[in-house]
Amino acid sequence: MTEHTSPKRRGRPRGVSDARERIIAAAVDEFGEHGYEAATIRLIAARAGVDSALVHHYFGTKADLFAEAVGIPLRPDIDVPGILAGPRDEIGERLIRYVLQGFEQPEIRRRGVMLLRTAIGSKLTTPLLVGFLSRELLSRVAKSLDVDDAELRASLVASQIAGLLIARYVLRLPALAGASVDELVARVGPTVQRYLFD
Amino acid sequence: MTEHTSPKRRGRPRGVSDARERIIAAAVDEFGEHGYEAATIRLIAARAGVDSALVHHYFGTKADLFAEAVGIPLRPDIDVPGILAGPRDEIGERLIRYVLQGFEQPEIRRRGVMLLRTAIGSKLTTPLLVGFLSRELLSRVAKSLDVDDAELRASLVASQIAGLLIARYVLRLPALAGASVDELVARVGPTVQRYLFD
Structure with missing residues (x-):
């Protein structure tokens, strides 16, 4: 909680949080519609309106992103x-x-x-x-x-x-x-x- | 098909068919809501507005009725x-x-x-x-x-x-x-x- 209200990060958290949430939502849609194999970081990034590099930066690999999207901390x-x-x-x-x-x-x-x-x-x-x-x-x-x-x-x-x-x-x-x-x-x-x- | 249009059975088939269908529908509801164990022929009959004896007459045991309701010819x-x-x-x-x-x-x-x-x-x-x-x-x-x-x-x-x-x-x-x-x-x-x- 303090992280989000820290003066040092003022103005940044909302943007970061929005992008992360858009990526997760795009991943859930993309995995859900096309399955794990067919989904790609590139298509998920496009769907979220961000650059692929940002997806990799926040989430790592496709497996990392899937684990985050499904929300199961079993790897x-x-x-x-x-x-x-x-x-x-x-x-x-x-x-x-x-x-x-x-x-x-x-x-x-x-x-x-x-x-x-x-x-x-x-x-x-x-x-x-x-x-x-x-x-x-x-x-x-x-x-x-x-x-x-x-x-x-x-x-x-x-x-x-x-x-x-x-x-x-x-x-x-x-x-x-x-x-x-x-x-x-x-x-x-x-x-x-x-x-x-x- | 001929069975249903036979003069000998005229007037009967609709009633029989209605009762059978009401029993199946009641069984699906009863099994679905309360599970196989809790469902009883008596409650299914009551739900269908018929006598228990008629359910036994048409379908036999609870297992018979379930097979009919689920529609899987595997026994x-x-x-x-x-x-x-x-x-x-x-x-x-x-x-x-x-x-x-x-x-x-x-x-x-x-x-x-x-x-x-x-x-x-x-x-x-x-x-x-x-x-x-x-x-x-x-x-x-x-x-x-x-x-x-x-x-x-x-x-x-x-x-x-x-x-x-x-x-x-x-x-x-x-x-x-x-x-x-x-x-x-x-x-x-x-x-x-x-x-x-x-």
């Missing part, structure tokens, strides 16, 4: 490579623990459930989730596997992770909603491990 | 007991094959995708899918297992089946949408088998 593009680089026989359990520990945080859960509901509930926004998943999660997992069927393996992992999140946090099936993270990591981790490596 | 309440009664080491693969073969039929797929989108996309209709799944699939699977954690095991199976259907038919992840039923049965069947029995 597979940053966190997953670390998990994939760890001990191979722990990757399944570590991936499930990462996702569940994220969703156990109320703010991530709230926005994550909203994103799942929105992306699955509407044809229009489905490509947004698919594009983000494909580029930031599936392709990274697939690239880490040196096999022909890497994309199918990564997609099976995504199907179990999506199903687990939906069953526990959206449908709230009692036995899953009531299980501990450790219990679910022990049960579902080996599935992910088998899809990836068996 | 786990009828088919799953047969799968569960078959050879134990084939249950995982047979469950996955049953679900995928169902969804490969265009009419089932169309309505199934609609039900998944609707149930996940809206808080209001989520209980409808959850109640149907819980009573007609989960409880049957759980009852067939003679272990303490049967409900958790059955719910993990449901999470993978839901995730697979969503990833293949709603999100249409390319590697999953392009895979054959046999391929997916071979990959996912063992997951179901492990959740149930390991």
Whole structure:
């Protein structure tokens, strides 16, 4: 709050804030209409009436901007490579623990459930989730596997992770909603491990 | 068509058709508002302005009426007991094959995708899918297992089946949408088998 009323910044905050908000709004529209893949920083900048360089300056990469637009402070593009680089026989359990520990945080859960509901509930926004998943999660997992069927393996992992999140946090099936993270990591981790490596 | 214009039935068809349609409409409203568990034949009949006996006469059980209301000609309440009664080491693969073969039929797929989108996309209709799944699939699977954690095991199976259907038919992840039923049965069947029995 003080930042916005600081004499030193007088006259600047409104302009900066307006541009940031216009960019976020343009990103939500652009991602929503065309999906993650088709949306570009250039088109988002044009839509917001600013220069591409300003978008990069405020938000960084397209993945950064998407995370900001969707509002989920869970960053597979940053966190997953670390998990994939760890001990191979722990990757399944570590991936499930990462996702569940994220969703156990109320703010991530709230926005994550909203994103799942929105992306699955509407044809229009489905490509947004698919594009983000494909580029930031599936392709990274697939690239880490040196096999022909890497994309199918990564997609099976995504199907179990999506199903687990939906069953526990959206449908709230009692036995899953009531299980501990450790219990679910022990049960579902080996599935992910088998899809990836068996 | 001839049935409705037969002289013998003259004067009857409109009344029968009206009552059937009123019952279906009342069932959709009742299931949608209160969920599968809370909805009763008695309340649906009252809402439709008919006697409970007439609902049973036209539609049979609550599960029959739900199938009619949702319009999905896939009947786990009828088919799953047969799968569960078959050879134990084939249950995982047979469950996955049953679900995928169902969804490969265009009419089932169309309505199934609609039900998944609707149930996940809206808080209001989520209980409808959850109640149907819980009573007609989960409880049957759980009852067939003679272990303490049967409900958790059955719910993990449901999470993978839901995730697979969503990833293949709603999100249409390319590697999953392009895979054959046999391929997916071979990959996912063992997951179901492990959740149930390991």
